[in-house]
Amino acid sequence: MTTYDTIGATYATTRKPDPRVAAQIHQALGDATTVINVGAGTGSYEPPQTVLAVEPSSVMIAQRPPGSAPVLQACAESIPLADDSADAAMALLTVHHWTDLAAGIAELRRVARERVVILTWDQTVTRAFWLLDEYLPEAIPLDDARAVPIDRLVTMLGGARVETVPVPHDCTDGFGAAYWRRPEAYLDPVVRAGMSMLAQTGEPALQPGLARLADDLATGRWHDNHADLLALDTLDAGYRLLIADL
Template identity: 75%
Template sequence: MPLADDSADAVMALLTVHHWSDLETGIGELRRIARQRIVVFTFDHDVSRGFWLLKEYLPEAVAVDDTRAVAVDRLVTLLGGARVETVPIPHDCTDGFLAAFWRRPEAYLDPQVRAGISMLAQTRDEVLQPGLARLSEDLSCGRWHRRHADLLDREVLDVGYQLLVADL
């Protein structure tokens, strides 16, 4: 990065490390630039793959992250140690990442929403369409709401998102 050593009090990487072609170099750059703190917002792939959308409707999309997901413990090691905090996702999250719409399933039928979710945007449409058709049908007939009635009253959901905080 075109920044001097120790040039920032803190640096952040938000839902990005799984896209890096050279993780070690990327984390090394964060460590080089940060004076006091590095914050990484990421996900535990083993937990996120159990998310209802992926498990029930789009299991084929999980293959996209199977090849690039970074284990939280590996990130902690590369950071030289970090505090790991679970980040429950509120039902009205507006960010647009994969599980942001966990209580608003109709959003996943919107191509613009899917285009903002790397796992779905990078999975061929013909792979997604059968699962999306099942989701649409389940929403139309009320099956999704019956199956996931326990989610409808929840304010937050743990879908595997983690905040790693490394104090230097």
């Protein structure tokens, strides 16, 4: 059983691709005419030229919409495909779940002819996000333990360009920092279930902080303390796109 067999049941509902994030990812893929999506989940951000998705979780595979690319149930660490199977390979918000990072990165480089694109986050930035820093510090150790330092990924890829992925204030993809300007959303258990950092930390550990957040929203304290955020259209919450030309 994979992690997402237990926490991924709501992803088709809560993790709808955001078109602005999609545009940046698709631009990073360049002129690739064939793409393999590794750790594909429900198929978010797959461009039309995706020829195959690789995903270990049957729960996630079952949520892929009709017309999605063919899917192969397999792990990133051992992709049963020939060398140079596609122009590009992409891995979006998945490398932190891999059991053998070096093997997974090597597989991405092996199956891609021209380019590897990875979406991940910089924990040195993300751990300061207000939700974690002020209300849910219990979730920080999980991400501290599993987050991959950006410079380590760049080295493993043999070099890569690193782009900041700004999070729109009305982001439609409910990943961890998506609701940075809509704090009420974090009080919704369905929303939280779509965020691995919260789902894996567990509701009992989160409840005291969520109660404080609810109180601060009711009194207006959160809005007073974060008036600067309310004037922003996007936020750098640490999400990074790595683009490696092979």
